Amino acid sequence: MAEYDQPPLSHPVPPETPRAGFARGLSGAAILAALALACAAAPLMADGSAVHRLDADPVAAALLDGRGSLSFALLAAVLGGLLGIGWALLAGMLGTLVGSRAERRTIAAAQRMAGWPLALLVPLAGGLTGPVWLLALVTALTAAPAVAVLAHAELSGLMRAEFLTAARAAGLPEGEVVRRHLIPNLTRPLLAAGVLALPRVLAAESFASLLGLGLPPALGSWGASVGLAARLGDPVAFVPPALLLALALWAACAIADGMAAGHRKP
Amino acid sequence: MTDASVLGAAKPAPVETEALTLMLGDRVLLDRATLRVERGQVLAITGGAGSGKTALLGALAGQLPAGVDMAGGARIDGHLLIAQGGRLAPRRPLALQVAEVVGHHLGLDLRSSLRRMADGLDRMGIPAAARRFDLPPEQLPESLRWACLFAMAVAVGPAVLLADAPAAGLDPTVRLRLLHRLADWARADGVALILAGRPEDGLAGPADRVLALRRARLLPANPARTEPLTPLEPPGTARLHARGVGMSYPLAPGPRGEARSLAVLHGIDLDLRTGETLALLGETGSAKATLARSLLCLPPPTAGAVVWMGRDLMAATAPPATGDANDPDRGGLRRARRDLQPLFPDPAASFDPAMTLGAQFGLVLESLRPDIAADRRDHRIDEALEEAGLRPEAALRWPSALSVAEAAHAGLARAILSEPRVLVADEPASSLSAEERETFLDTLMAVRDRRRLSLVLATERYDEGLRDAHRGVVMLAGRVVESADAGTLRTAPLHPYSRAMLAAAHGERPALQGDAPSAFAQPAGCPLRRRCPLAREFCAQAVPTLEEVAPGHHVACHYWDTPADG
Structure with missing residues (x-):
């Protein structure tokens, strides 16, 4: 019986190397989770009773601001990620159903828009419109094209994968190929593309709030606090929100990078 | 010092x-x-x-x-x-x-x-x-x-x-x-x-x-094996027929909006008999891989017909005209898929990274061999893995954990899982070298002999491809330029391109000049004429057609019988 007696001398199996970006992504996730927990627990630090942000000590005030910033960023990132992924899937479906030309045009629009300074729309929307959900939608729109471009690149790369041809050679109908092979391999890259929206919306919202055109004052925001402290010339009030904002931005970027690097082949 | x-x-x-x-x-x-x-x-x-x-x-x-x-x-x-x-x-x-x-x-x-x-x-x-x-x-x-x-x-x-x-x-x-x-x-x-x-x-x-x-x-250095592993048995009757198979890819529309396309395969006729090994020989751009995939209808060719056991595969792969889209064996396509199995040039990429080998093999069996009961599938998978030279435990492994050689053997195991009659192998050993390559090719030939399989072997290695083949087809720029039995092609090929490939395979100096032209800039007339030692003015005027120069030996060259310095 033919058997593989020993591994051949060539192609030694290299030792399992930790994937690049994985540790960074993990620490980013830990930091973001810690920040979210601290912000959620912030009211407990303000001696019970009513919370007056201006009276509280600067760190507690910054943590209270984080509630607004982080929850808004989460909402807008989910919206933006979904919009971007939907955009990419729409392009992919147009490619299969209508033709490659429609697909190219759909995704070329996203590519062009990803180069525009869309973040400027957020203060515009904040100044012109009132409701938070509308602001969240506009913020999500600013992140969606970049997500769509990345998600579409992953999707079209996977559509050409050889293992899909192998599945067709095994007589699987197209529906089964998509269900058994395409979708399980697509979820992680799409998720990674979607997470790209998180740092973008956080930065866009903070920028708008810094100008005083972002979230309403009742919600609180790191950007708004930084802007206010800068205008008042108060370094003690300036430092905590600025540091927390920087930390949150780094963590969000690290998560997005780690996710994108994690599924890529070495 | x-x-x-x-x-x-x-x-x-x-x-x-x-x-x-x-x-x-x-x-x-x-x-x-x-x-x-x-x-x-x-x-x-x-x-x-x-x-x-x-x-x-x-x-x-x-x-x-x-x-x-x-x-x-x-x-x-x-x-x-x-x-x-x-x-x-x-x-x-x-x-x-x-x-x-x-x-x-x-x-x-x-x-x-x-x-x-x-x-x-x-x-x-x-x-x-x-x-x-x-x-x-x-x-x-x-x-x-x-x-x-x-x-x-x-x-x-x-x-x-x-x-x-x-x-x-x-x-x-x-x-x-x-x-x-x-x-x-x-x-x-x-x-x-x-x-x-x-x-x-x-x-x-x-x-x-x-x-x-x-x-x-x-x-x-050890000399490479030059003789077939076991004496080749004579082939039977023809079962797979390709008639006028052509492939063209759409390009962006031209300046006046007219549709344009790039033809890479021009009307190939081919018959494959049972138990026969056919070597498709050609270098980059010869469309041998396109032809191999066209035989499997993955994707179906844009012209001509591929017929397996009297059944037109291209009609079977076409979208259904009426509402029978849920028929699992529409037009006998699944039955044909079971009989015709591919080997891929990059075996590691042909496995789904998100499933173990066993799960993927199970899926193949479920789709192609519904007659094998679910509890017998594991046994069948173990048999196929052992026949392909792997241990049965390989079924539990993930594709990313396989070495290049193991992936090639696993690809072979998957191909023989459904007990096919024809293997269509497109450069199956291109990712391997030296002993691993020889081991894999020997395993492939042993499997072929044991199961009396027909084999289509597309490769750019002239001698290695013909070593175990009955017949060889030399391809150039999407056309067949010479076809003959393997012995003739190994000893006395007539087309200048075949001669150059044979010389290169023996380590001698090929008589061709320059590079193969790009598919977008093919010269008029014979595609080889800018490199060919026999080229004359007439070569630019007409694409040579295949003519029979001896029984079973076809050559497409205007001047195959002219000496090079004539």
């Missing part, structure tokens, strides 16, 4: 090693090798992937790769190393890079460097019209890039030239032409030339001496 003085009055050889030992961690890459290369001698060192060729050349050149330790003595005169893959800066104009290297070694200015480089290109057989010094290397064709590297070495004129995997990745006919030119230069100028590469790269041809790096030793 003392060694050199002891060796006496005669001039010492430019390369001498004394019990040279290389270690990578605990692994011995090279065990006490004693090597001596004289002036004007060409030495080829062959070995599979990871056998330590690069480390050996690095040790000789005094540039040990990181992590490799060296013991023993090595003495080498003024040398130049052409590293693996060429290593030219991709975006910097070639002239500047040449001037830098030549200037560094010889202390010349830009003009003198370029003049020496032009002499070098002459010796590499690059005509003046093809020289594009001001372009960055990324805009040059691969063969011209290698010719420039060799020419740069000629311009520098070292005492010893070390070339790691020279011209790897080029077509055999182009590679052998360049290597022969380089060896000629080394012999004429008294340069010690060491070529290192994989055994199937044909480095042995231009070399005076061949050593194989096997199990950490430098040994004389």
Whole structure:
């Protein structure tokens, strides 16, 4: 019986190397989770009773601001990620159903828009419109094209994968190929593309709030606090929100990078 | 240093090693090798992937790769190393890079460097019209890039030239032409030339001496198997017919909005008999892979018909006209898929990374062999894995954990899982080299003989493809240029392209000039005419058609019976 007696001398199996970006992504996730927990627990630090942000000590005030910033960023990132992924899937479906030309045009629009300074729309929307959900939608729109471009690149790369041809050679109908092979391999890259929206919306919202055109004052925001402290010339009030904002931005970027690097082949 | 003085009055050889030992961690890459290369001698060192060729050349050149330790003595005169893959800066104009290297070694200015480089290109057989010094290397064709590297070495004129995997990745006919030119230069100028590469790269041809790096030793090379593993049995009746199979890809519309397309396969007729092995031979751009996939209807060809056991596969793959889309065996397609199975050129990529091998094999069985009960599937999978040379435990492994050779064997196991009658293999061993390659091909042939399979083997290795085949079809630019039984093609092919491929396979100098033209810029008439030694004016006027020159031997050439110098 033919058997593989020993591994051949060539192609030694290299030792399992930790994937690049994985540790960074993990620490980013830990930091973001810690920040979210601290912000959620912030009211407990303000001696019970009513919370007056201006009276509280600067760190507690910054943590209270984080509630607004982080929850808004989460909402807008989910919206933006979904919009971007939907955009990419729409392009992919147009490619299969209508033709490659429609697909190219759909995704070329996203590519062009990803180069525009869309973040400027957020203060515009904040100044012109009132409701938070509308602001969240506009913020999500600013992140969606970049997500769509990345998600579409992953999707079209996977559509050409050889293992899909192998599945067709095994007589699987197209529906089964998509269900058994395409979708399980697509979820992680799409998720990674979607997470790209998180740092973008956080930065866009903070920028708008810094100008005083972002979230309403009742919600609180790191950007708004930084802007206010800068205008008042108060370094003690300036430092905590600025540091927390920087930390949150780094963590969000690290998560997005780690996710994108994690599924890529070495 | 003392060694050199002891060796006496005669001039010492430019390369001498004394019990040279290389270690990578605990692994011995090279065990006490004693090597001596004289002036004007060409030495080829062959070995599979990871056998330590690069480390050996690095040790000789005094540039040990990181992590490799060296013991023993090595003495080498003024040398130049052409590293693996060429290593030219991709975006910097070639002239500047040449001037830098030549200037560094010889202390010349830009003009003198370029003049020496032009002499070098002459010796590499690059005509003046093809020289594009001001372009960055990324805009040059691969063969011209290698010719420039060799020419740069000629311009520098070292005492010893070390070339790691020279011209790897080029077509055999182009590679052998360049290597022969380089060896000629080394012999004429008294340069010690060491070529290192994989055994199937044909480095042995231009070399005076061949050593194989096997199990950490430098040994004389084993000749490759030239006869079939077991005597071939005569084939039966034809079951798979391809008639006028053509493939064209749509291009962007032209300036006036007219539809355009690029035809890569032109009306191929083919019959495959039961138990027959058919070698599809051709180099890059010959559309042999496209033809192999067209036979499987993956994707279906755009013209012609593929008929398996009287059933038109192209009609079966077409979208259903009426509402029977849920029929699992529409038009008998599933039955045909069960009988016709592919082997992929990159076996590792043909497995879904998100499933274990066993799960994927189970899916294949579920789809193609609904007659096998679910609880018998594991048994069937184990059998197939063992037949393909793997242990049954491999079913539990993930594709990313397989080595390249194991992935190739697993691909074979998947192909025979449904008990097919035909295997269509597109360069199935292209990812393997040396012993792994031989082992895999032997396994494939053993499986074929045991199951009496028909085999379509698309490959660019002329001799290796014909070795185990009944019949060969030589393809060029999407057309068949010669088809005959394997014995005829191995001994006396008639078409100049087949002759060149045979010469390259034997390590001789192919009689073709230049590169294969791009699919977008095919010359009018015969696609080979700009490279062909037999070409005349009439070749530009008509594409030659296949004519029968002997029973079962077809050639498409206007002047196949004319001697080259006539």
